[in-house]
Amino acid sequence: MQPPFFSIALLSATALSYQILLIRLFSIIQWHHFAYMVISLSLLGYGASGMFLCLARDWLRSRFPTFFIANGLLFSFSSILCFLIGQKIPFNPLEIAWGGHQIIYLLILYLLLTLPFFAVANCIGLALSHFTKDIPRIYGFDLLGAGAGALGIIVLLFLLNPMTALYVIGSLGLVATAIAFLESRLRPRWISALLLVIAMVLPPILHQQDIPLQISPYKSLSQTLTVMGTEVAAERSSPLGLLTVVKSPVIPFRHAPGLSLNTSLEPPTQLGVFTDGEGMSVITSDDGQPDSFAYTDFFTSALPYHLLSLPQVLILGAGGGTDVQQARYFGAESIDAVELNPQMADLINNTYADFAGNLYAKKNIRVHIDEARGYVAASNKQYNLIQLALLDAFSASSAGLYALSESYTYTTEALIDYMTHLRPGGMLAVSRWIKVPPRDSLKLFATAAAALDGMGIKEPGRRLILIRSWKTSTLLVKNGEFAEQDIAVVRQFCEDRSFDLGYYPGMITAEANRHNILDRPYFHEGATALLNKAERESFLKRYKFNIEPATDDRPYFFHFFKWSALPELVSLRASGGLPLLEQGYLVLIVTGVQAVLASVLLILVPLWFGYLRKMKMSSSSIRHNCLWVVVYFFSLGIAFLFIEMAFIQKFILFLRHPLYAVGVVVSGFLLFAGLGSSYSSCLKENTVSQKNALIIAVAVIAGSALLYLFLLPVLFQKLLWIPGPLKVIVSFCLIAPVAFCMGIPFPLGLSGLSSRAPELIPWAWGINGCASVMSAVMATLLATHIGFRGVIVTAVCLYVLAALAYPHPQKSCHAPGVHYE
Amino acid sequence: MTDLLHIKPSDRVLEVGTGSGYQAAVLAELASKVYTIEIIQTLQKSAEKRLKNLGYNNIETKLGDGYYGWEKHAPFDAIMVTAAAGQIPPPLIKQLKPGGRMIIPVGGAFMTQYLILVEKRVNGTISTRQILPVRFVPLTGKH
Structure with missing residues (x-):
């Protein structure tokens, strides 16, 4: 009897596709860090299967074909059902820090999603131990299939929405089972034909049921949809994310991050665009009136436009186009807008072109569908201003949910790349949300100082300016030194808007912390210490959060947690200390501990007691x-x-x-x-x-x-x-x-x-x-x-x-x- | 939050988010007049009735979007927002008297929000102070 090579390859392909699809699905219904949990749990299924095969080896020896077929069927149906049931579990990662029952939910979810992988691993593991002479070929087919699956799922996600892709994967499991039936020469043969028919009709039938993805009620999209009158206006799906356009005619969005409190200007009507239910960006209506976007002059990000005249601008992360509108308002000579997701650009270019005043059709605006870093590296163009947009949501960012999301946009190497594309006198402007105690803004400042050091600049402090509003900060890095007249403009800009000066060359502490008052002038103290080579290391060491520069090797810009701060944060839990704990990091720790315990329980202990002792x-x-x-x-x-x-x-x-x-x-x-x-x-x-x-x-x-x-x-x-x-x-x-x-x-x-x-x-x-x-x-x-x-x-x-x-x-x-x- | 507003007996106070009316009653014990806005009709009606039954004649309630404040009775010596907003609404700042104070939770619903004290100085300039992390229901929701 020959091993069912092709069935093994197809099962491996579907299992790997399923693994990547789960990463996508969990990014939508929960957060990105669940990717790690998913990768772990799939492998746990493989490990637990090894234990099972070990214990039942003798019994299974004579039942290979039946067992193989049964597990193929188990994978096909459990891959769909386990996710649908898993959606019903009220797991909330935000609650782990104080809700012990959430650990139980996580464990249930973990074990539930292990089942499909357990089934696939049973098929492959049994084939390996049954056909010992063919081990390398079986393993080879397994790996080749898995490799094809990894690429196949990306194609599939461009063609189908994630839920339909899930049904297709379940059906492919049935096809693999039918092939195994034929390869094993089992009878009656009509069973394989029946499986193929079921595989063909299952996806359209399930698709018609229109089962929704149950997005966490704590994600921004779910929260927004609780507001009166809101409704989903459009949806777009691709491997790059699920875009959901929301309109809110009763209560306007009024999205204007960190808008100065000195203005009564309001944004025009806006549509909210959520990526995977988070990171709201807005498409703002443009009725052609010159003052429609006057409110953007009251953002901290408007500062460089007061220092540069008719600049050539590069906007990295165009999103819904607010930064592009801001650049237009200030009369930028040309605007290159880089957006990663083509569907996002398409919303502004086509679906909502009239609403957005045909923004991307303007003659001085060019849209590039690309990743920020990659675009800059590939471009030979020089700019007067490079703006790094504020695209992540404040709420998720402040909860530390991005803690383990790698980002190559804010690394030392990235900033060097951006700065080498600045004309003499040009500026890089990076805006971030304000957190107290400061984290992002100071880490960015440290990264910029390290980048300037890396470029051989002798006095980095003469090229940096940091300002903040009550909610956002903007860092300016100049290709050249700031002159006295520049600083005078910056001071006036801040005074007019009640923004605070964080750092400028020659600034004294008395000028800091005047409008948006903190316990101490944290930003100025931090910036000054980071520029002082003698003090930098000790400051980084004693600061209670990790604000060391992010690098391409450790691209965790949003990871601020220090173990040394844990006792203090826990002791402050009754007075609001818990939000300072990074939840993404916490989930990873919990996942790790669970993985070790579950591995030992499911794999090693039963093997030891049940098998080796025998x-x-x-x-x-x-x-x-x-x-x-x-x-x-x-x-x-x-x-x-x-x-x-x-x-x-x-x-x-x-x-x-x-x-x-x-x-x-x-x-x-x-x-x-x-x-x-x-x-x-x-x-x-x-x-x-x-x-x-x-x-x-x-x-x-x-x-x-x-x-x-x-x-x-x-x-x-x-x-x-x-x-x-x-x-x-x-x-x-x-x-x-x-x-x-x-x-x-x-x-x-x-x-x-x-x-x-x-x-x-x-x-x-x-x-x-x-x-x-x-x-x-x-x-x-x-x-x-x-x-x-x-x-x-x-x-x-x-x-x-x-x-x-x-x-x-x-x-x-x-x-x-x-x-x- | 009440304490941070430094309310004097002569003050006129605006509250955004009436809810059950409890906070309006607390403010009414300290100030001369309280104006309170609620966006959910059933809550507004029941709170209005409750406060009237309890004999609070210095409280006026209104159904509406608190974002725009209550222009007719502005300016106010103090403003208290008892639901979280993504922004500090400019109309509320406009309706604050010079020397007045506003307390408002800012941030996403059920996420980390910060209680912010906004002060309008006598010369009209604005200052803010982050007080502590808090958790409120959204300013404009069905809750």
Whole structure:
């Protein structure tokens, strides 16, 4: 009997598509950091399956085809049902800090969504332990399928909305089951035909039910829709996000972040545009009256327009177009507006073109659909002003929900990129929400100072100005030094609007904190300390939040949490201290702890008590093999995902969106690891050539991974301008050698184990799954502290450890007879 | 919040968000006249009746959008907003007397909001002070 290779490939493809789709769905109904939870839980399903197969191995041996088909069906239906049930669980991550029951909800959600992955893993795990001679080929088909799935889901999400994509994935599971039926030559054959028919009719039937996504009631969109008279006017969906346009005719939006309290001007009618139910941007109606946008003169972001005359402006993150309207109001000579999401630009260009006064059709405005950093790197143009828009929502930002969202827009390297595109005398303007105690604004200031240092500027302080309103701050970085007349303009601008001066060259403390009064002049004190080289380090160390400059290696601009501040924040919980805790970080910690506990409970404990104890532990082969099996498969589980996740981060910048990076990197790794796995089938079992292949593979992994640490930033910088499809090819070429070699150790280990102690194969599968669960969370936690370079170096060390643990062929025993009680 | 407004017996106070009318009653004990606005009709009607039954003759209620304040009775010595707003409404600042104080929670509903004390100086300039994180229902909602 042949293993059902094609069914395995398709099941792997759908499982991986499902994993990425869950990331999308959770970004919509909850927040981005659930991505980590989803990655973990899928691997937990794989680990738990290893345990199950281990315990039921004998029973399953004679029932392979039935069990395979049953699990294929389980995946198909549970992938849809588990998400729909999961939506009903009233989990609220914002409440974790004070509501213990939320941990229970999270655990239930975690276990519920594990089920589909458990089913798929059962299919693959059983095939691996049933067809031991075909391990490398099975593993190869598994990886190749998964690789195709990672790319396929991105295409699918461009064509369908996320809920319909979910139904299609469930149906593809049915198709895979039908194929398994045919490959296993089971009868009656009409069952496979029936499965195919169900697969075809299921998505349209479910689509017609119009089951809504139940977005957290605490997201901005849900909150806005509780306001009288609001209604959803339009929706657009793509892998880049779900855009929801909301109109509110009864209570106007009046979105004017940090508007000076000295003006009674109001914005014209606005439409709210939410991305994944958060980050509201607005499309403002333009009736052609010259003063319609006069209110934008009362934002802190208007300051550079008072210092520059008819500038050529680049706006990074155009969103609904408010910053573009502001630039127009001030008579900018030309405006380049960069927007990542083409559907957002389309709303202004087409759907609401009349409403927005045909904004993007104006002759001096050009819209570029691109990622901010990538656009700047690829452009040769020089500007008088580069504006970085304030696109994230204040509420989510202040709750720390973006704490673990990587952002390559606010890193030291990014600011250097922007500044090199400024004309002499030109300015970079970055606006942020005000938080008290200050976090974003000071971290941005520290990042700008580090960037100027990095450019070799001797006195960075002469090029920086920081102002703030009651709600927003704006940092100006000038290509050149600010002159006395510039400073006079800044002071007058602030005085007229009751804005506070945070920093300007030569400022004294008495000038700070006059209008929007804080306990201390935090902004001025912070800015001054950050510019003083002698004081900077001690200030960063003693400041209660992490405001060290963000870098491309640690791109967590929104991560401000310091463990040393935890006792104080907890002691302040009764007096409003809890909001200072970053909830994204908290969720990751909770997820990590849960993952470890669940791994131990579901994988290791049952295996130990239920399986190994049954074996006669006196068997020398078991004793000899236990230690290396644990070290080898645990190290591989951790290391594979460490490298994969670090590469996803490194490629985000190059591929210009996290989702593209996940799709291309994951599929690249899996495709080439699949080829590596297939190659390992050529090696004879339990021979010196296996050990040599392992050593060579680990050497290549270590060499290329470490080489990439230095090579990738330079290479990406040079190649940021190339078109998207070419970038995918370049990415695959870069991933190929390292991924090919990463595909070798696992099947090689299983293959080696099959000749030494085949009973341990499911255990090894379980240990690997257990390690993978932990590694998904550990990689992010490690990266926030030691950066992605540190993560890669750790992974390389683990690969070396695995190679050292692998037993030498000559010392191993031949396949022993294992006795059961 | 009441304490931060430094209310004197002669003051005219505007409250945005009548709710049950409890806070209006507290203010009425301290000030000469209280004007209170509620956007939800059933709440406004029941609070009006309740306050009348309790004998608060110095409280006037109105159904409307608190964002625009109550121009007819402006300016006010103090303004208290008892629901969270995304912005500090400019009409309320305009209706504040020089030397007057306004207390308002600002931020997203059910998210971190900050209680902000707004003071209009005698010369008409504005200053703000963040007091502490708080949590209120939205200024304009069905709640």
